[in-house]
Amino acid sequence: MLLENITMADFQKGLKKTKTIIIPFGTVEEHGSHLPLSTDTMQVYEVVKEVAKRVKVFVAPPVHYGVLTSTREHPGSIGISANSLRMITRDIVKSAYSKGLRNFILISGHAGNIHMSALREVGEELIDELDDIKIAVISEYDMIRKESEKFVETKDDGHAGEIETSRILYLAPQLVKGMAREEYPKLPKPFLVRDKVKYWKGGVWGNPVKATREKGEKLFLFSVMKVAEVVKKVEKMK
Ligand SMILES: [Zn+2]
Numbered sequence: 001m002l003l004e005n006i007t008m009a010d011f012q013k014g015l016k017k018t019k020t021i022i023i024p025f026g027t028v029e030e031h032g033s034h035l036p037l038s039t040d041t042m043q044v045y046e047v048v049k050e051v052a053k054r055v056k057v058f059v060a061p062p063v064h065y066g067v068l069t070s071t072r073e074h075p076g077s078i079g080i081s082a083n084s085l086r087m088i089t090r091d092i093v094k095s096a097y098s099k100g101l102r103n104f105i106l107i108s109g110h111a112g113n114i115h116m117s118a119l120r121e122v123g124e125e126l127i128d129e130l131d132d133i134k135i136a137v138i139s140e141y142d143m144i145r146k147e148s149e150k151f152v153e154t155k156d157d158g159h160a161g162e163i164e165t166s167r168i169l170y171l172a173p174q175l176v177k178g179m180a181r182e183e184y185p186k187l188p189k190p191f192l193v194r195d196k197v198k199y200w201k202g203g204v205w206g207n208p209v210k211a212t213r214e215k216g217e218k219l220f221l222f223s224v225m226k227v228a229e230v231v232k233k234v235e236k237m238k
Pocket residue numbers: 031039040109110159160164
């Protein structure tokens with residue numbers, strides 16, 4: 001049940017079948033010269049829409065903005081602060097709670113550290129405040145990481161590389177513009193630098209050249225299966 005399509009009456013009927021909602025999180029973020037800025041949002045939203053076809057669950061429209069760190073100076077990257085992400089997440093969960101929902105699956109297509117910590121932090125606060133809810137916080141990228149190692153050829157593939165390019169080749173090949181080359185960021189760790197583009201020109205972490213539509217399909221289907229499992233698990237939890 002996609003909130004963007006159902007009516008007030010559908011919502012009320014749906015609540016009798018499930019009190020679980022998936023809230024997807026994405027970004028507007030550079031993904032190399034070849035992938036769309038909404039790559040993270042698209043990946044996660046398409047997965048959870050497919051999950052909604054297989055199990056009874058509500059799916060919220062995605063929160064399209066996220067917290068950007070190493071990509072935030074690149075052209076097209078438009079991020080929000082961790083504080084804003086915490087606040088909007090808290091507001092959405094509390095509003096959904098007041099409408100009768102009790103199980104919240106927060107799943108992010110963006111795996112950035114600060115972004116994920118903000119979601120976990122607000123999740124921890126909410127389980128303290130609302131004693132009859134369950135919350136799962138998932139980084140979709142980390143969830144499929146182990147499975148991807150079975151057939152993804154690039155060892156250190158992270159951002160707009162083999163994995164993400166494969167996934168967009170499967171979901172929206174018309175949005176893949178040419179192909180960026182293999183690249184890895186050269187940020188001068190442990191220092192934090194303002195001019196990140198200087199150390200990471202193309203905004204790619206990994207090797208997009210190895211991407212295929214078939215790999216994308218496998219990753220998509222695996223992710224759908226894993227999220228559907230989480231939905232079933234949360235419904236059974238006491
Ligand atoms: Zn991404």
